[in-house]
Amino acid sequence: xxxxxxxxxxxxxxxxxxxxxxxxxxxxxxxxxxxxxxxxxxxxxxxxxxxxxxxxxxxxxxxxxxxxxxxxxxxxxxxxxxxxxxxxxxxxxxxxxxxxxxxxxxxxxxxxxxxxxxxxxxxxxxxxxxxxxxxxxxxxxxxxxxxxxxxxxxxxxxxxxxxxxxxxxxxxxxxxxxxxxxxxxxxxxxxxxxxxxxxxxxxxxxxxxxxxxxxxxxxxxxxxxxxxxxxxxxxxxxxxxxxxxxxxxxxxxxxxxxxxxxxxxxxxxxxxxxxxxxxx
Amino acid sequence: xxxxxxxxxxxxxxxxxxxxxxxxxxxxxxxxxxxxxxxxxxxxxxxxxxxxxxxxxxxxxxxxxxxxxxxxxxxxxxxxxxxxxxxxxxxxxxxxxxxxxxxxxxxxxxxxxxxxxxxxxxxxxxxxxxxxxxxxxxxxxxxxxxxxxxxxxxxxxxxxxxxxxxxxxxxxxxxxxxxxxxxxxxxxxxxxxxxxxxxxxxxxxxxxxxxxxxxxxxxxxxxxxxxxxxxxxxxxxxxxxxxxxxxxxxxxxxxxxxxxxxxxxxxxxxxxxxxxxxxx
Numbered sequence: 001x002x003x004x005x006x007x008x009x010x011x012x013x014x015x016x017x018x019x020x021x022x023x024x025x026x027x028x029x030x031x032x033x034x035x036x037x038x039x040x041x042x043x044x045x046x047x048x049x050x051x052x053x054x055x056x057x058x059x060x061x062x063x064x065x066x067x068x069x070x071x072x073x074x075x076x077x078x079x080x081x082x083x084x085x086x087x088x089x090x091x092x093x094x095x096x097x098x099x100x101x102x103x104x105x106x107x108x109x110x111x112x113x114x115x116x117x118x119x120x121x122x123x124x125x126x127x128x129x130x131x132x133x134x135x136x137x138x139x140x141x142x143x144x145x146x147x148x149x150x151x152x153x154x155x156x157x158x159x160x161x162x163x164x165x166x167x168x169x170x171x172x173x174x175x176x177x178x179x180x181x182x183x184x185x186x187x188x189x190x191x192x193x194x195x196x197x198x199x200x201x202x203x204x205x206x207x208x209x210x211x212x213x214x215x216x217x218x219x220x221x222x223x224x225x226x227x228x229x230x231x232x233x234x235x236x237x238x239x240x241x242x243x244x245x246x247x248x249x250x251x252x253x254x255x256x257x258x259x260x261x262x263x264x265x266x267x268x269x270x271x272x273x274x275x276x277x278x279x280x
Numbered sequence: 281x282x283x284x285x286x287x288x289x290x291x292x293x294x295x296x297x298x299x300x301x302x303x304x305x306x307x308x309x310x311x312x313x314x315x316x317x318x319x320x321x322x323x324x325x326x327x328x329x330x331x332x333x334x335x336x337x338x339x340x341x342x343x344x345x346x347x348x349x350x351x352x353x354x355x356x357x358x359x360x361x362x363x364x365x366x367x368x369x370x371x372x373x374x375x376x377x378x379x380x381x382x383x384x385x386x387x388x389x390x391x392x393x394x395x396x397x398x399x400x401x402x403x404x405x406x407x408x409x410x411x412x413x414x415x416x417x418x419x420x421x422x423x424x425x426x427x428x429x430x431x432x433x434x435x436x437x438x439x440x441x442x443x444x445x446x447x448x449x450x451x452x453x454x455x456x457x458x459x460x461x462x463x464x465x466x467x468x469x470x471x472x473x474x475x476x477x478x479x480x481x482x483x484x485x486x487x488x489x490x491x492x493x494x495x496x497x498x499x500x501x502x503x504x505x506x507x508x509x510x511x512x513x514x515x516x517x518x519x520x521x522x523x524x525x526x527x528x529x530x531x532x533x534x535x536x537x538x539x540x541x542x543x544x545x546x547x548x549x550x551x552x553x554x555x556x557x558x559x560x
Contacts, residue, residue, distance in 0.1 A: 040294055261548075261550070263547065264544035
């Protein structure tokens with residue numbers, strides 16, 4: 001009989017999820033973090049960074065499609081896109097589906113996350129060497145400091161706000177991203193679970209509303225993330241997703257996102273609407 | 281230091297959730313099942329039936345609002361409503377918010393679930409003795425067999441399809457509910473997680489599409505349920521929620537549901553749309 005091995009992930013003081021593990025496929029300590037690939041019973045392979053699930057083969061499509069397609073469908077002409085983080089390559093693969101996009105700068109601090117994803121998660125990372133992707137192994141915070149008026153879209157595909165990633169949820173970083181964006185650019189960031197990190201979501205929303213004329217939070221459902229529902233927040237001085245003409249929306253090769261979903265994701269449950277304090 | 285006690289709920293062969301327990305408030309074996317009330321660290325009190333979380337004080341509002349308000353807002357004149365199950369009283373409390381509703385028959389097989397909820401979950405069960413609620417302690421399957429052309433709305437607030445509740449997901453039961461409904465009545469049932477019980481959701485949708493002219497699946501996000509996202513399926517021969525006039529929707533005292541949510545919940549992620557095979 002096979003050993004019954006479970007990986008436990010704490011999400012708060014009183015809530016944990018557990019994934020059953022068939023085997024540990026890979027483990028290493030990089031310069032920045034512990035990188036582990038496990039084969040799970042239910043979700044295919046999963047990438048863990050410092051013991052936190054980043055993606056699984058079964059459900060990564062939800063997160064990656066939602067963080068990518070919503071801004072790409074909102075911007076009328078996204079040519080140059082910056083992804084901060086996203087070393088598994090999943091978000092970049094979605095953005096490549098837009099022919100208008102000429103260049104994707106993918107700034108990942110940890111080269112080993114990309115290498116490990118390429119080797120062990122080929123279904124997610126397959127496109128990471130596409131010629132339109134410009135891989136930059138560097139601190140994303142440093143990268144945006146050095147850019148001005150450069151990007152149509154910036155996607156902040158960060159890990160949770162603990163350790164160094166915490167600064168990716170604070171105003172100085174958002175100000176740098178705003179400077180790195182073109183005047184009509186769009187910023188999107190993952191803004192955590194509205195059930196477990198209400199304070200983070202509220203703060204991200206308040207900060208971005210203070211800095212941009214348009215701020216819109218939307219939700220997606222990612223089973224392996226705490227509480228299953230995840231929030232993303234989009235901000236821009238020029239483009240409001242609520243004003244996007246339905247006829248411009250394209251049905252691409254996706255599993256979660258569709259034009260129908262685009263039109264509905266900004267309708268928030270009442271308690272989330274109150275949390276983010278955004279007017280429709 | 282307080283003992284670190286966790287309640288574990290298996291959702292599939294490879295996925296579990298764990299809630300930290302402050303104390304076990306109540307436990308009994310009724311004629312039908314084990315009934316336990318625990319005080320959790322994160323979700324307030326929770327009701328467990330045979331070891332499965334039914335409701336928690338913190339997140340019950342999502343499930344109860346979604347199973348109740350969507351049919352009540354779809355039906356132009358809901359006067360008589362049947363709830364099968366729902367012994368915690370949460371769904372009934374939502375339906376009472378509609379003044380048009382004259383009578384709610386709440387058919388719960390286990391009288392002790394109602395009594396325990398009244399005693400230990402007053403914030404959920406407070407309204408269960410309202411004069412408009414007609415409590416019937418009986419097998420819901422038997423009850424619908426005896427009714428004909430009686431209800432405007434039938435809500436099947438069942439537990440998971442294991443043991444006796446399994447028959448609540450099968451065609452003979454749906455045929456009895458259809459007979460118990462008025463000709464223009466609306467049936468709503470919880471149709472499980474689209475991530476963990478795809479086969480159940482697909483089967484419920486197929487069966488109801490075969491029996492009713494309108495079948496619509498919609499989603500809500502309940503953190504303590506597996507994968508966080510839950511499906512409900514509505515069926516009717518007369519009323520299509522997609523045809524409801526926006527001006528008829530009312531903003532009630534709710535925390536999840538709103539007219540905005542009503543208009544968006546039928547927009548399904550592509551993989552769910554394919555699973556339920558319903559045309560918009």
